[in-house]
Amino acid sequence: MDMEKIYLVSDLPGYTPQIGRLLSMMNYARHTTLEAVKGLTMNDLDYLLDANSNSIGGLLLHIAAIEFAYQVGTFEKRELTEEELSIWGPALHLGEQGRLHIKGHDLSYYITRMNEVRTRTYELFQTVDDDWLTPEVQFWYNKQANYYFMWFHVFEDEINHRGQIRIIRKRIES
Template identity: 35%
Template sequence: MSKKSLQIAALPGYEPEIGRWLWCLGDVRRTILEKLNGLEPDLLDQKVEGKHSIGSLLYHIALIEADWLYVEVLETDFEPEIRSLFPQDDRSEDGALVHVAGQTLEQHLHRLQAVRDRLLFHFKGMDLTDWRTPRQLEAYDVTPEWVIYHLVEHEAHHRGQIFELLRNLREQREKA
């Protein structure tokens, strides 16, 4: 068995501190992609005990990442090509995630990657001063540094939900 090297490495082409945080964000995504590799298509839209589907969680992860990038970091509207990836809000009137159904895993992964590509593009030229400069919004002040921290935390949280859903759905299938 080969020995693992558990280290964080800065993404090349970024200020090193920023690159390390972006590596962490990418590592959470990597583990999701590995777990979903070969996902049975019918499991994407299924719910367990009224919980969200995997597809709905993937849609939510992408939309929240886009929202934090555009609204908080860039303080602008979504670019049209990114807006087109989100034909519906991610929450219903009661605050629950909407059920996103009828899309393939490839469509979900394309959306996630398109948003991540834009995020990486916009952070590429950022220096530490901008990284730590608060954006002064109506409800709060927030730095790009905190946004990336939050996105790591957010995606890791939903990764756990996705993994639990996947385990439960596969257990149900085995019992049937």
Template identity: 40%
Template sequence: MKTFDPALHADSLRSERAYQLQPSLDPAFTPHLGALVEMLTYTRLTTLQAVDDLPEAALWQTAPGFSNSIGTLLAHIAAVERTYHVLSFEGRDVTPEQDGAVYWGLTMGQEGTPPSRLPTLDELRAELAAARAETLRVFATRDDDWLNGPLTGGWANQHWAWFHVMEDEVSHRGQMRLLRQVVAPKENPPGERT
């Protein structure tokens, strides 16, 4: 069985590898899946960079003019990925009854089962990592024919679904960067890429 090899991918934006899309380096993935993995990896690295050194007190703050906190957005990003696990890998819809915790994150706390307490930044990072590990584990068992195939319900294909996971994260990362400027401004060290 093919498996994702983290050594073949960037683990930091300080790595030159983060700025190269080279899907052929990892034999676990077919070409289009490999390119998608490269883009998902870069996107996640930039999301994590946006919350580097974020004070815990700022995690769940909602700034004037914003309806969500950085914590809510991180929980949502993880829940979107978990939602597409259900749609894409299990072939069913997400429901509040069956997937309460995921639904809570997906709806940004409006529906579903809320956690007994709001998670810490480290717990949210761990959930993001766990969701991504599952994505990569399953992707290593699939190929480009699967990627071009239909998503549950036939309204989109698998490739679009996973592109949507990525573009949704990019959108919310932008919101987090704006929120951060209000709740916990961060200075970029000289020479740091943003």
């Protein structure tokens, strides 16, 4: 992530123009997420506002899980396998399963998982061009969507959860 260009939605070397711009938006979203969790302890990452909430650690792993699921769905054109669901399922669905299984990790664990998934995203996006973004496929609620929208949703979901993370962090610090 080039911090000198973090506020530019622009072309990125090695990618076609629209893909580079999409990645530059994803990079900014990730930068702000990482800033929101800087310095958090394991206890902070495991903190629950109440019995039905998600932890910051759970939300961070959810961000990685969503990106992984969209890699599989858009590049491999398949659903997650049972093995993949055993790894990512609690993070995808959060709630009770997330609270039960996602805890006891330090911040570097979550950042490493997010970085591993993002590295694969970079690699996968080098294999396609701008035309790949536009074909329409069946998506939510029997509506058409294209891969451009789906990947917009990946970072839009991250931005949403970053907001939750900021609220939780304020509650921890008060």
